[in-house]
Amino acid sequence: MALHILFTWLALFLPPLLLLLRRRLLSVKSFTNKRKNLPPGPPPLPIIGNLHQLGHLPHQSLWKLSRQYGPVMLIHLGGIPTVVVSSPAAAREVLKTHDLDCCSRPRLLGPGRLTYDHRDIAFTEYSNYWRELRKLCVLKLLSTKQVQSFRYVREEEVGSMIESIAKSAESGTPVNMREKFMALTVSITCRVAFGKAFQGTEFDDGRLEDVIRETLVMLGSFSASDFFPRFGWIVDKFTGLHSKLEKSFRNLEVFYQKVIKEHRNVNKSNKEEEDIVDLLLKMERDQTELAAVRLNEDNIKAILMDILIAGVDTVALVMDWTMAELARNPRAMQKAREEIRSYAGNKKWVVEDDLHGLKYLKLVLKEAMRLHPPGGLLVPRETMGHFKLFGYEIDPKTRVEVNVWGIGRDPELWEDPEEFVPERFEDSPIDYKGNHFELLPFGAGRRGCPGMSMGMAVVELALANVLHSFDWELPKGMTEGDVSMEEGAGLNVFQKVPLILLPVKPSYKTVA
Template sequence: MFSLQILQSCPLPLLTLAVFIFILNAATKIIHQSPRRRRRLPPGPPAIPIIGNLHQIGELPHRSLWKLSRKYGPLLRVKLGSVPTVVVSSPEAARELLKYHDLQTCTRPAIARASRLSYDFADIGFSPYNDNWREVRKICILGLLSVKRVQSFRYIREEEVESLVETLSRHSVSGKPVNLSEKLMSLAITMIFRAGLGMSSHGIKKNIERFRGLVDEGGTILGRSSAADFFPYVGWIVDWVTGLHRRREKCFHDLDEFYDDTIRNHIQNKNKEGPEDIIDLMLNMGREQQLEVGDEWNHIKGVLMNLVLAGTDTSASALTWGMTELIRNPRVMKKAQTEIRNRIKNEGMIKEEDLEKLEYLKMVVKETFRLHPPGAALIPRKAMSEFKICGYDINPKTRIEVNVWAIGRDPSVWKDPEEFFPERFIQNEIDLKGQHFELLPFGGGRRGCPGIHMGLSLVELGLANLLYCFDWKLPEGMTKDDVDIEEVFSLSVHKKVPLQLVPVKYNNSS
């Protein structure tokens, strides 16, 4: 009514000008908005105001998103709180993203930082794709994590696997089940801490409970989504109320103290003998670039955060799932053991040089990573500009996730995808090193996992020796159908119930 009175009191020329401006403004909006309206966005379920589609994401996000993708298609659009998200669940879409739009999506969404401490170093490994990130990654790939460097640490892997075999051999005398999940996590921790941090085997085993606690809590915290990730302006309040902020603060404080002690020990023992580890390499880089001590240490801490947490968590998870599937599939286990014991005769231990002879074992490892990729979804990306995938428009600032767990179960690629069947890789060129998008446990493109060689070496060597040195039985009263395969989501997807098996020492002299 008030607007009508204003119009009635206006002179005709002024009224005409106002109408003209109104029409021009409306036309401008239509012109600018029409391309947006013509955009073909990926399909997805309707979103609820404020929370978006968060109510449809359960405790196992990779499974929830997989179910939605089966209904709406392999390129799924959802809204997680206020964050528009596209989920890739097919090899074709993953190929377009990682091969043709890698540079446009190689940065990361900002993740909630719980404190000044975590702001300093926790997210360096997930930082935007810039010159600093490229330099740190180059140090990792060409330094500790290159094929040549990984091979130089072969003796550490062989020593630690041999130590595990000796421990299991002593335990086998009792005929009682052993918590294999715990043993394999200890193996991964000891291996990463020796090769990456230069720690002694004795020192690690003396403090294994402390280190195990750091790794477990750190993996849980980093693998847990924060309300602030999806509600940038008010989510931090929820994190305070739920106690997540306080828990994360304590976790990063404990890790910070551990990293400080480790770096300080390296500086004090700079004339130590033996191969350089990643801390040595980065200290040398800091001196060459004349970095301030605080900046130098924070760079090192950022890399250690990824190496210690991701390196141990994923390797232990893969080993546990491999043994879980083998005990559930006696035919496969028997075939793998027969290959190893026929080709590697009268040897106390399998060495890394023997692994190339074990073709079926490598198929078992591939099949394990297909069904149980340690990271069910790759670390999220963020679109930096507009582009298309599979004919659909992706808007800038969209969060993009690749559900490698779903890709490994795509029935258009894998026959009987739920079955553990390593023979599917016979005369099959599909590899897991990021060049074949049907199998992406280590990701691909610029953000592919730099620790692939170290992770694969430990998994293959560990499985080979567990199968060579022991026959395995289930606890009394259990059958293979009783083996629990329920998952729990963390930094990697773990077996919820620890794997309990009875090791029976194999007499390889017969």
């Protein structure tokens, strides 16, 4: 009887009490916001904050909210205060002016975690270790000289891809473009990093591409622990996300262990034969080169994880989205194709020496990455100190998201922002290398992508050859307007409907 009375009283008075408490909290929050001058943003709900407003495609949802609340917006993702930046001026403040205050990474357990627990070097909370490792990667592994040294790998693998497409052209078989580009980037990355292409061989005990795809799916899944650090692990354990993620990481760890063991047993006297694993093992032996960082085998595995997972998918997506836009815009396709064929002449394939003369292709790539940056949001940062952003107070331990997708479609920056117009970059100084904050597919500042040069070398060479060697037609019954540009959400933004095109050999030349 007593319990019945208790439940009755709770049913009558608990909802009003909760409502009163919520109003009180909002009142306190409003007073605090006015006192501290926090950025504006949509009012959060108890516990979940603004998670309900993210939607299936967070970069699009946040862009719509920023149109209402401004280019510096405060939201709460569960228990995590998050500042969303969506203008070039605000991005410059975060990525350049206050780069040192914003260059830490949150310890994400789901999306964005590229390495595993105790081996997590890419998102180290303090910047000294990361700074030394980034210097190592840029100066030793991904320098211009190092990128050029792997030129023969890119040209050989692109040639192999063209030959496989030629077989489809002969048989009249349509091609899934993303599958072709993904296979290419996996092959190039494995040869550059590990010395050989392992996918589909007995060495990796299965298809490496399948493991990579599975890992990318897991990394792009919702993790409650990222937004509710204290109790989200219960949800993740119930859904099995962490166990699946760890299984993927362990599969890759076994692969890396085999690679490292094989490299330790082979002494390469010719420096030209050295791959990234060889360079890392040399650095491990010669610790004097690393100053504050003492490299060990776990660090090597983590670096290899970042190279494989972070690099393979993004490069393939840039090529896939570019071909989709060209398929929808035959005029741009023809213009790019004519430039390439005119410049390369009767060569069997385009080589890297030809790329500097392909001006229109570079415009096409800029425009494609404006509309379709591989990640709609840059990998999140976390503030390490207090600073002001456009007069707003930004506290330590605040997550920072830069919406590069929104910046690329801002009508105040771009005329007809939804249209694919490569010519808009003619006579424009804007590039994608982190110097111009209107176009940030690779980020900028201390956390800018160190693999940009390597990735774009693959993109330019592959697309130049794809357009040089074949004419491309839509499957029978399709028109340009039928090419779907619907986005799918994951670790990166991909085409939800795969792009299928039919390669046709040009009548004036023979394609090998």
